[in-house]
Amino acid sequence: MAFGLAGLLLIAGCAGDPTPSAPQAAATSAGSVSGGGASTASADVSLSANVKHLANVPHQAPLNGPQAWGTDLAFQGDYAFVGNFDGFNVFDIxxxxxxSMVSQVLCPGEQNDVSVTGNLLFLSVDTARGGPECDAGPGRGGADDWEGIRIFDIADKAHPRFLSAVRTDCGSHTHTLVPGENADKVYLYVSSPGPEPGTPSCPAPHNKISVVEVPVKTPTDARVVSQPALAQETDENEFYTGCHDITVYPEKNLAAAACFGDGILMDITDRANPTVLQHVKDEENFAIWHSATFNNDATKIVFGDELGGGVSATCDSGTPKTKGANAVYELGADRRLKLLGYFKIPREQTSEENCVAHNGSLLPIPGKDIMVQAWYQGGVSIWDFTDAAHPKEIGFFDHDPVQGVGGSWSAYYYNGHIYSSDITKGLDVLRIDDPLTDPAKKVKITELNAQTQVSY
Structure with missing residues (x-):
């Protein structure tokens, strides 16, 4: 099962393995190879005066085939983990x-969105495979096809090791790491679109998410423990059901889910059984509710709209500023949501550049609501929504246009720097020097999964 930027292209006939630039024999049984390679700042960029481009690391073999696209990011200590349609990379930052490249894991399975905790790494796979193993090959459309969550041991960053996997209905387009009530368990909230009538892996209805429980000491015992329904049952022929992405704020016992047709606020006090508090809809401006971000006080939520699924040019002059944009909602003490305003990058893009709101994260700045966000070929935007009715961009970075699909998939702030996973150009590292954002440089954390928010 696939959707969005990946899905629209896969449906067109690219669902098989991309052709690798290096033979699979170069990998160990877990699909891990050591890496190297230099990083340089790129000249083919435009940026604001307060942003500096520190480095770019292009995709490297074996994760540089024609569909070896960069996807999501996670961080731990001095390491960045970068998802790729063909596997994932581990960088020393x-x-x-x-x-510098520490290792690469050749393990095809779009989108390979990634999260980390302790010695464990999780990958989302939302396209049918012949099995959960890295070398299983593409699925054949039968009952034995597999898609869901892959689990790796990353105790040795130079040699990540495949441990096990969990099959989930309709696969895993994205997942969100949720700390358990104690340190013995973590949970994964698995989001995926569906149903896909006539297939064994994605039956109707699909008005739910899957909750995977992972015992930290015995991760091979991970299993689906619940499938909470988040909406009423829908027409089995309707494709856009289920959720795209979920952001949790465990300290507040809250989650915000972007579920294609609407935004959903949830209570996650019972981690294994989240419950719905409110649905919000925006049928005039939002097409595909894609992602969500809380502010630090959990008094606002930013929902993003992925109009066009990530392959369309929605930042051009012909698209309204309220479409393919962000919507900022007030979250009241009564746990009710109220729309406050919209934000879209002010830099008009050409009609050939795929551009829309995508993955981002909050900067840790007391008293301010500022986040960094990827916009595909709209680049990376740093914007301030402290005044939610009048949000504004305060910095940006943008590669020159590329032919076809490209641009920043995810852009997150981690320990003083911005890291951007570019679909075709690899990993970019940026720094913003601005009086508004400088307080964030004083905050140091040891782990970041952007969809698992913590207070600062």
């Missing part, structure tokens, strides 16, 4: 201006 102890010197952010000179990121």
């Amino acid at each position: 102890s010197d952010p201006a000179k990121p």
Whole structure:
């Protein structure tokens, strides 16, 4: 099962394995190979005066085939983990201006969105495979096809090791790491579109998410423990059901889910059984509710609209500023949501550049609501929604246009720097120097999964 930027292209006939640029024999049984390679700042960029481009690391073999696209990011200590349609990369970012490759894992399975905790790494697979193993090959459309969550041991960053996998209905387009009530367990909230009538892996109805429980000491015992329904049953022929992405704020016992047709606020006090508090709709402006971000006080939520599924040019002059944009909602003490305003990048893009609101994260700045966000070929935007009715961009970075689909998939702030996973150009490292954002440089954390928010 696939959707959005990946899905629209896969439906067109690209669902098989991309042709790798290096033979699979170069990998170990877990699909891990050591890496190297230099990083340089690129000249083919435009940026605001307060943003500096520190480094770019292009995709490298074996994760540089024609569909080896960069996807999501996670961070731990001095390491960045970068998802790729063909697997994932591990970078040493102890010197952010000179990121170096530690290892690459060849493990095809779009989108390979990634999260980490302790010695565990999780990958989302939302396209049918012959099995959960990295070398299983593409699925054949039968009952034995597999898609869901892959689990790796990353105790040795130079040699990640495949441990096990969990099959989930309709696969896993994205997932969100949720700390358990104690340190013995973590949960994954698995989001995926569906149903896909006539297939064994994605039956109707699909008005739910899957909750995977992972015992930290015995991760091979991970299993689906619940499938909470988040909406009423829908027409089995309707494709756009289920959720695209979920952001949790465990300290507040809240989650915000972007579920294609609407935004959903949830209570996650019972981690294994989240419950719905409110649905919000915007049928005039929003097409595909894609992602969500809380502000630090959990008094606002930013929902993004992925109009066009990520392959369309929605930042051009012909698209209204309220479409393919962000909507900022007030979250009241009564746990009710109220629309406050919209934000879209002010830099008009050409009609050939795929551009729309995508993945981002909050900057840790007391008293301010500022986030960094990817906009595909609209680049990376740093914007301020402290005044939610009048949000504004305060900095940006943008590669020159590329032919076809490209641009920043995810852009997150981590320990003083911005890291952007570009679909075709690899990993970019940026720094913003601005009086508004400088307080964020004082905040140091040891782990970041952007969809698992913590207070600062």
